[in-house]
Amino acid sequence: MKAVRGKYFFGGVHPHDKKALSSASPLEVMPEPEVAVISTSQSLGKPAVPVVETGREVKVGELIAKADGPISSDVFSSISGTVEDIRDGIGANGAPEKFIFIRNNGKTDKAYLPPLSSPSADEIKARIRDAGIVGLGGAGFPTAVKVSPRSPVDTLVLNGAECEPYLTCDHRLMLEKTDEIVRGARYIAAALGVTNIIIGIEANKPDCIAQFESYDDIKVVILKKKYPMGGEKQLVYVTTGRKIGLPPKLPADSGVVVENVATAYAVCEAVELGKPLYERVLTVSGGAVAAPKNIWVKVGTKLEDIVNYCGGESMPPKKVVQGGPMTGLALADLGAYTHKTTSGILLMTPEEAAAEEPTPCLNCGKCADVCPMHLMPMNTEFYSSAGDYEAAAKYGNTMACIECGACEYNCPAKRPLIQAIRKTKAEMRKIMMGGQKK
Amino acid sequence: MIDNTVVISTPPHVKSKRTTRGIMGDVCIALAPAAIAGIVFFGYMAFVIELVSVLGCVATEFVYYFIAKGGFAKKCKNAKLTCINWWKQFDLTSVVTGLILALILPVTVKWYEVLIGSIFAIAIVKMFFGGTGKNLVNPASAARVFMFISFSLTTYVAANFGPILEGETLTGATNLADYLLQNTHASALSSLDLFLGTGVNGSIGETCKLAILLGYIYLCARKVIKWWQPLLFLAVFGFTAVLLSGFYFESYRFDISLFLPHILSGGAMFAAVFMFTDYVTSPKGIYGQLVYYIGGALLLAVMRYFTKIEVVSFIILIMNILVPLIDKYCIRKPFGYVKEKKQKEGK
Numbered sequence: 001m002k003a004v005r006g007k008y009f010f011g012g013v014h015p016h017d018k019k020a021l022s023s024a025s026p027l028e029v030m031p032e033p034e035v036a037v038i039s040t041s042q043s044l045g046k047p048a049v050p051v052v053e054t055g056r057e058v059k060v061g062e063l064i065a066k067a068d069g070p071i072s073s074d075v076f077s078s079i080s081g082t083v084e085d086i087r088d089g090i091g092a093n094g095a096p097e098k099f100i101f102i103r104n105n106g107k108t109d110k111a112y113l114p115p116l117s118s119p120s121a122d123e124i125k126a127r128i129r130d131a132g133i134v135g136l137g138g139a140g141f142p143t144a145v146k147v148s149p150r151s152p153v154d155t156l157v158l159n160g161a162e163c164e165p166y167l168t169c170d171h172r173l174m175l176e177k178t179d180e181i182v183r184g185a186r187y188i189a190a191a192l193g194v195t196n197i198i199i200g201i202e203a204n205k206p207d208c209i210a211q212f213e214s215y216d217d218i219k220v221v222i223l224k225k226k227y228p229m230g231g232e233k234q235l236v237y238v239t240t241g242r243k244i245g246l247p248p249k250l251p252a253d254s255g256v257v258v259e260n261v262a263t264a265y266a267v268c269e270a271v272e273l274g275k276p277l278y279e280r281v282l283t284v285s286g287g288a289v290a291a292p293k294n295i296w297v298k299v300g301t302k303l304e305d306i307v308n309y310c311g312g313e314s315m316p317p318k319k320v321v322q323g324g325p326m327t328g329l330a331l332a333d334l335g336a337y338t339h340k341t342t343s344g345i346l347l348m349t350p351e352e353a354a355a356e357e358p359t360p361c362l363n364c365g366k367c368a369d370v371c372p373m374h375l376m377p378m379n380t381e382f383y384s385s386a387g388d389y390e391a392a393a394k395y396g397n398t399m400a401c402i403e404c405g406a407c408e409y410n411c412p413a414k415r416p417l418i419q420a421i422r423k424t425k426a427e428m429r430k431i432m433m434g435g436q437k438k
Numbered sequence: 439m440i441d442n443t444v445v446i447s448t449p450p451h452v453k454s455k456r457t458t459r460g461i462m463g464d465v466c467i468a469l470a471p472a473a474i475a476g477i478v479f480f481g482y483m484a485f486v487i488e489l490v491s492v493l494g495c496v497a498t499e500f501v502y503y504f505i506a507k508g509g510f511a512k513k514c515k516n517a518k519l520t521c522i523n524w525w526k527q528f529d530l531t532s533v534v535t536g537l538i539l540a541l542i543l544p545v546t547v548k549w550y551e552v553l554i555g556s557i558f559a560i561a562i563v564k565m566f567f568g569g570t571g572k573n574l575v576n577p578a579s580a581a582r583v584f585m586f587i588s589f590s591l592t593t594y595v596a597a598n599f600g601p602i603l604e605g606e607t608l609t610g611a612t613n614l615a616d617y618l619l620q621n622t623h624a625s626a627l628s629s630l631d632l633f634l635g636t637g638v639n640g641s642i643g644e645t646c647k648l649a650i651l652l653g654y655i656y657l658c659a660r661k662v663i664k665w666w667q668p669l670l671f672l673a674v675f676g677f678t679a680v681l682l683s684g685f686y687f688e689s690y691r692f693d694i695s696l697f698l699p700h701i702l703s704g705g706a707m708f709a710a711v712f713m714f715t716d717y718v719t720s721p722k723g724i725y726g727q728l729v730y731y732i733g734g735a736l737l738l739a740v741m742r743y744f745t746k747i748e749v750v751s752f753i754i755l756i757m758n759i760l761v762p763l764i765d766k767y768c769i770r771k772p773f774g775y776v777k778e779k780k781q782k783e784g785k
Contacts, residue, residue: 009773010773013454013602015454016452017451025605103553111766121554165452195691221542233773235773237773243773243774244770244774245775245776246774246775246776249774265721290474316443317444318444318445319444319445319446319447319451320442320444321449321451325450325451325452326449326450326451327449327450328449328451330445330446330447330448330449331444331446331447332444332449333444346451348451348452353451353452354443354450354451354452354453355445355447356453356457358569359457359458359527359529359570360458360569360571360572361571362458362461362570362717362718363571363717363718363719363720363722364461364717365721365722365723366456367719368722368723368770372771372773373768373773373774374771374772374773375772376722376723376769376770378722379722379765395766395769397769397770397771397772400772400773400774403449405449405450406450408449408450408453408457409450409452409453409454410454411454412454412456412457412458412460412461413457413458413571414453414457416447416448418448418449418450419447419448422448
């Protein structure tokens with residue numbers, strides 16, 4: 001359908017997108033790693049429980065860890081090889097995780113699920129769960145939970161905004177796998193029982209917009225280039241005009257389900273090929289990478305190998321980031337392994353990485369001016385630095401924060417606002433838990 | 439490969455190029471036309487006052503940095519290092535304070551009075567409360583009020599709005615009320631004179647409205663201030679003042695032609711662009727800002743109706759003190775907020 005312009009939302013920032021570094025490089029498949037180290041914590045919620053033992057031969061796509069409870073996802077082997085070890089370790093974010101070590105035996109035996117032809121809604125839902133599909137935008141919410149919403153839904157919104165600077169993996173995927181994404185979206189829509197499919201694409205990707213316009217059942221919405229346009233609440237408001245309530249409300253309570261384009265692609269492959277989710281596209285970019293690329297990477301590949309595949313470092317980086325620069329995780333080194341949710345690896349030069357010392361807050365309110373959630377981050381920072389987390393949450397409305405980072409980006413004093421917000425949220429959760437026990 | 443210089447922090451990992459020093463530099467540039475216009479209109483004394491004020495403010499901050507926190511003797515021992523550290527954290531806010539203070543003073547003020555005022559502004563109003571970003575009230579307007587009550591009162595009354603009249607300048611008779619009754623006044627000024635500042639008595643930087651307008655355009659273009667804030671203030675103030683000044687006439691008359699003289703006279707325009715918009719002492723949310731600007735404008739219009747001296751500095755102080763209260767009660771509702779329905783009791 002002919003593309004239409006999206007609504008305006010208040011706030012947001014315009015960081016330099018730096019997408020030109022990697023947007024022209026087509027998708028490449030990276031060779032399989034020698035050893036795949038697969039974490040059992042691949043989604044929000046509980047980690048999966050390993051179902052293989054040391055010494056067991058596994059094929060590509062074979063189940064190695066079973067989901068524990070509804071908010072959890074199955075984990076599959078990304079290579080064919082032998083399980084060498086299962087041991088506890090520390091994940092990239094510092095939390096304890098369980099890792100399964102698989103040594104590659106060079107075979108290409110696949111253990112896919114049976115392909116489905118003209119599946120019913122329940123079959124698709126079961127397949128999404130069995131293929132271990134999670135939201136590939138970054139949060140990693142199990143898609144199986146999303147396609148069984150608790151409230152009636154009438155619209156599926158595909159997130160093709162990719163508003164994070166540097167990242168171009170969704171852009172390349174939309175460009176090269178348009179048809180698969182559309183088919184995947186139709187499967188998700190069928191599972192939900194809706195016919196209204198909307199895709200939101202930022203205006204800096206006109207080639208993708210043109211490609212999606214040729215499908216009659218897909219409504220294309222052009223989004224103004226602005227961060228955080230791809231935030232769930234912002235995207236739903238801009239594309240449908242509906243507001244999502246504050247937590248614990250979900251998009252489904254407003255009749256909308258939001259899925260990333262990469263998730264739609266994974267659903268298409270899971271349904272048509274029976275392929276479980278064990279690899280994904282990610283962007284390797286930043287000024288300190290010799291050859292920025294968009295590559296298919298198996299889950300459990302060491303970040304160092306990925307960077308070496310992209311020509312290695314051109315200079316020592318100031319910051320190593322897993323994910324996008326606005327919400328991603330800063331790493332100490334490249335010793336970590338990829339997850340299902342790893343959308344990018346950025347090696348940033350000192351010029352790119354803002355690592356200045358904070359100066360005193362001016363009360364200028366520039367953080368509140370750009371907050372897409374209409375919050376008051378300066379109040380949160382002010383009160384939490386004094387240790388009064390309840391006041392911080394009250395006057396800053398901190399619990400509604402989506403942690404997009406727009407406030408801190410815009411702060412002329414370079415205050416660590418997101419850090420204060422996360423601290424306040426954690427402390428408030430403790431206080432709430434304590435309150436319930438009484 | 440990766441050495442220890444890798445930085446770990448919470449996101450975001452990219453930040454805007456804006457810094458506090460850059461913003462204050464922009465304000466200095468915006469103040470330059472008014473400062474130059476003051477020198478053109480009032481001669482070299484205006485320049486001396488500006489210089490004394492800025493140097494006084496910066497020097498006070500520097501001395502305070504030496505004395506406060508961390509031991510005076512220790513800092514004197516490492517004097518060079520202390521100077522470097524001071525320069526690193528120096529963010530031009532004291533330059534802005536000094537410039538604004540000079541521009542809201544009349545040219546007849548003594549240079550040592552300016553020096554005392556600038557020391558008061560930085561040491562007592564700003565640094566005692568915690569330095570940049572922590573002062574409760576605008577240092578420049580507080581210092582002006584301090585000087586107004588401490589030193590030669592006539593000097594400040596003379597820096598009133600209205601035409602320069604021989605022998606009358608020191609009495610305070612040339613106030614707006616007389617000016618507005620143009621029929622009884624021989625040397626009434628046109629709005630153009632008020633706009634350009636020709637033949638108008640007043641403070642150094644407040645007379646030439648053209649220069650202030652240039653500063654306003656620059657600040658808006660650089661997005662240092664929000665364009666609607668001074669406009670809202672001046673519109674509300676002008677309209678209320680027109681309503682009130684109807685009482686000057688024998689029978690009440692609503693005369694919209696008084697709108698321009700009202701907003702162009704005195705320090706209202708300078709204050710609207712440079713002083714009400716001060717980040718530190720203005721509210722942070724949009725609702726708070728609406729309350730702040732409209733409240734300030736109404737207060738100014740009412741106070742001007744009753745008094746014959748320029749009261750903008752007092753109004754700024756009053757509104758500044760109200761800011762914590764405004765901030766507390768004007769909190770925005772988050773995006774997607776739905777008002778909770780009150781549960782009916784008894785059912």
